[in-house]
Amino acid sequence: MAKMIVVYKHPANPEAFDEHYFGVHIPLAKKLPGLRMYEVSRGPIASPRGASDTYLVGTLHFDDMHAIQRAFASPEGEACALDVPKYARPEDVQMFLFDDRAV
Amino acid sequence: MAKMIVVYKHPANPEAFDEHYFGVHIPLAKKLPGLRMYEVSRGPIASPRGASDTYLVGTLHFDDMHAIQRAFASPEGEACALDVPKYARPEDVQMFLFDDRAV
Numbered sequence: 001m002a003k004m005i006v007v008y009k010h011p012a013n014p015e016a017f018d019e020h021y022f023g024v025h026i027p028l029a030k031k032l033p034g035l036r037m038y039e040v041s042r043g044p045i046a047s048p049r050g051a052s053d054t055y056l057v058g059t060l061h062f063d064d065m066h067a068i069q070r071a072f073a074s075p076e077g078e079a080c081a082l083d084v085p086k087y088a089r090p091e092d093v094q095m096f097l098f099d100d101r102a103v
Numbered sequence: 104m105a106k107m108i109v110v111y112k113h114p115a116n117p118e119a120f121d122e123h124y125f126g127v128h129i130p131l132a133k134k135l136p137g138l139r140m141y142e143v144s145r146g147p148i149a150s151p152r153g154a155s156d157t158y159l160v161g162t163l164h165f166d167d168m169h170a171i172q173r174a175f176a177s178p179e180g181e182a183c184a185l186d187v188p189k190y191a192r193p194e195d196v197q198m199f200l201f202d203d204r205a206v
Contacts, residue, residue: 001142005108005160007199026206039104041201046168048175048184048198057108057199065149072151081151095151096110096160098144103129 001036002068002099004060009053009092020087021056028083031076034067035060065099104139105171105202107163112156112195123190124159131186134179137170138163168202 011017030038038060045054062068071077084093114120133141141163148157165171174180187196 003160003162030206038206039203040206041203043168043202046200048200052199054199057106057201057203059106059203065146096155096157097149097151098160099146100142100144100160100162103133103141103143 001101002062002064002097004062004068005096006058006060007054007094007096008056008058008088010055011088011092014055017055017087025080025083025087028076029058029060029080032060032071032080033074033076034062034071036063037061065097068097104204105165105167105200107165107171108199109161109163110157110197110199111159111161111191113158114191114195117158120158120190128183128186128190131179132161132163132183135163135174135183136177136179137165137174139166140164168200171200 008017026038026040029035038058040059041057045052045057047054062071072081111120129141129143132138141161143162144160148155148160150157165174175184
C-alpha cells in the first residue's frame with residue numbers, strides 16, 4: 001500500500017478552512033483515480049508534549065506509489081493540486097508520499 | 104480509529120538509524136498495549152515537488168486517542184519515548200497523534 005499524508009497547520013480562519021476543505025476539497029479528492037480510502041483527523045492534533053500547531057491531517061490510501069503518480073497526473077489530480085492554495089498557504093502544508101507496509 | 108504518525112528527517116548516518124530503528128525501536132514499540140497495527144514507509148519519501156528531506160514515516164494504529172494515552176502512560180510507552188533520542192535528534196522528529204475516520 002501507499003499513502004499520501006497531508007498535514008495542515010492551524011489556519012487563520014478555521015471556519016473558512018473547514019468550509020472549503022470539507023465542502024470542496026474532499027469531494028474533488030474523492031474523484032482521484034485509484035484512491036482506496038480517504039481519512040481525516042477528527043478533533044485536535046496532539047504531540048507527545050501536548051498541544052501542537054497542526055490543525056488537520058488527511059491520509060489518502062492508494063495501492064502503490066505508481067498509483068499515486070497516476071492519480072496526480074490525471075485531470076482530477078490537477079484539480080486537487082490547484083484547489084489547495086484556495087484554502088491553505090503553501091507554508092502551512094506538508095505532504096508526504098510513500099509506499100509502506102505493516103511490520 | 105486513532106493514529107500516531109512519526110516523521111523522521113534524513114539522519115546523518117542512515118545505516119545507524121536503520122539498525123536502531125528496525126533492530127531496537129520497532130520491537131519495543133510493538134509491545135505497546137493497544138497497538139493494532141504498525142506501518143513503516145518503504146523507500147524514499149516524496150513530496151509533490153519531488154524529493155523531500157523526510158527519511159522515514161511510521162504509522163501506529165490504535166482504537167482511539169484514549170488508547171494512545173494509555174499506551175504512552177505504560178512502562179512500554181515510557182521505554183519507547185526514552186529510546187527515540189538514541190537514534191534521532193529531537194529536531195528531526197515530528198509526531199502527530201489524532202483520532203480519525205474515513206470520509
